[in-house]
Amino acid sequence: MKRHFTIVSLVLATAVAGCQPEGLTEAEKATVASLSLSALPPLPPDPSNRYADQPRAAAFGATLFFEQRLSRDGSVACATCHLIDRQFQDDKPRSVGLAMTNRRSMPLAGVARTPFLFWDGRRDSLWAQALTPMEDPREHGGTRAFYAHVVKDTLRDRYEHVFGPLPDLSGVPVSAGPLGSEAEKAAWAAMSDGQRADVDQVFVNLGKAIAAFERNIVHEPTRFDRFADANRAGRQPEGDAALTDEEIYGLRLFIGRANCVTCHNGPRFTDDHFHNTGVPPVAGLPDDTGREAGARQVLADPFNCLGRYSDARPEECRELRFMVKDSPEQVRAFKTPSLRGASARPPYMHSGQFGSLKEVVEHYVQAPKSVSGHSELAPLKLSDREVSALIGFLGTLSQ
Known part of the structure; x- marks a missing residue:
């Protein structure tokens, strides 16, 4: 009887362990660690603003x-x-x-x-x-x-x-x-x-x-960060550092087959770049070409990094000097927003086109063509359960 109990306990322990951070592959562990706020480097100075840190x-x-x-x-x-x-x-x-x-x-x-x-x-x-x-x-x-x-x-x-x-x-x-x-x-x-x-x-x-x-408005750590930090330290996540089975499944989709991490990467869950993802326009609004128009405007802005009121030296304005100025990929491309806190702040997209995260994920699954320019999306094959798991994981970035 005692031997039977030991075998059953071992089987149960192994099953539970499979849902915990130890079950992540080494590549997954590295990606998860890179997404934690703990991996965020110090805030860089703003050479264009001499008062930035006063x-x-x-x-x-x-x-x-x-x-x-x-x-x-x-x-x-x-x-x-x-x-x-x-x-x-x-x-x-x-x-x-x-x-x-x-x-x-x-x-x-x-x-x-x-x-x-x-x-x-x-x-x-x-x-x-x-x-x-x-x-x-x-x-x-x-x-x-x-x-x-x-x-x-x-x-x-x-x-x-x-x-x-x-x-x-x-x-x-x-x-x-x-x-x-x-x-x-x-x-x-x-x-x-x-x-x-x-x-x-x-x-x-x-x-x-x-x-x-x-510059002092920052993200606060969430359950995901506590999970990621425990994972990186090789500790078993406990209490509010633990994720549910569904949330871990959603995390694996996020950094894997769903390709979310391609654009929503780093501790802020954004690459800070501009992408055409086929988001539909809003009826009644002027045509919005996104980065295509924005690139022209930032170059013409009298208050940009190279302008007379900037405190930066010209060589410190690298982002402006070497930005892509004219490219077909910029048509209807919009900035990748941070996903931190996103589940708590609907609606979504640049003009609130989608009212829920489910609508957002379904848009990425369907990958419709853009009304102009070229969408970067390719259709995804995600089941209803996978969509639910992905949304469940995003909730760990808000609490």
Whole structure:
């Protein structure tokens, strides 16, 4: 009887072990380890922003991030579309500031590590990205001169504590800028070169302070990270470090046959590149060619890494200098989003085309052709159980 009990126990132990990290192949173990937040290298500096890692700049940037006075009617802040309790994103298919935009907001955790910003990569730094919504009539809707006066009237002490004395704005119109109304653009054109340069510098400094704050928004470890770290250390995952059989099955699909890790790789689960995956357009919206248009815009942006307001030396602007400028693969290509926290923040894709992760996975299984350009997808053969397991694994990146 005792020998029979020992044999049964051994069989059960072996079966359980097969579902644990020890059952992963060496190649799988290496891939899983590479996806853990523990494998994330230190945050690199931003040579284009000399204030990027100054605590007082970050503190001022936090104020600006939540400041509704930095909008035309005082109702919109960065935090309007980047909610602190929603992983600095919102729950809308398309974000709404002063009006509805054409795309979904992107989460901000870890955003300081990406070389190009927005779904189409039309900006190449956090500070340049922060400036863009401020002049968009559908988002903050203000002008550069307007924001300079807001600083002068309400935030002068905080601003000067970081950036030094404000320039003389006494002769600057209350609202003027190159992207405002016809009257505001005319007022901008009538300003002297020195006045425009002064206003631009104040405007740029607001972006650099916001960027300093956003560099501190990071991903928090989840069950997957605890599982991955235990796996790497050769420990048996226990408690909230253990994954269920279904989650491990989904993980194996993710890094294996489903090919998800091809684009969603590294500790942030993104390659930071742009891909055409055949996502359908949204009826009623202008044609969105993604990176094809974004590449042109980042090169023309006066606030890019090579511009006069960048603190970087030209040789430090490698991403911008050597980026792919014109390629058929860029047509309808959009940035690979991080999958960390994704299961908790539907809808999905650049304009909220899919309402659930099941719809997303089914899109990748079917791999429809793109309406223009060429989709990189090839059809996948996944059973209903495999789709469910894959979604189950993605949940471990949110808790």
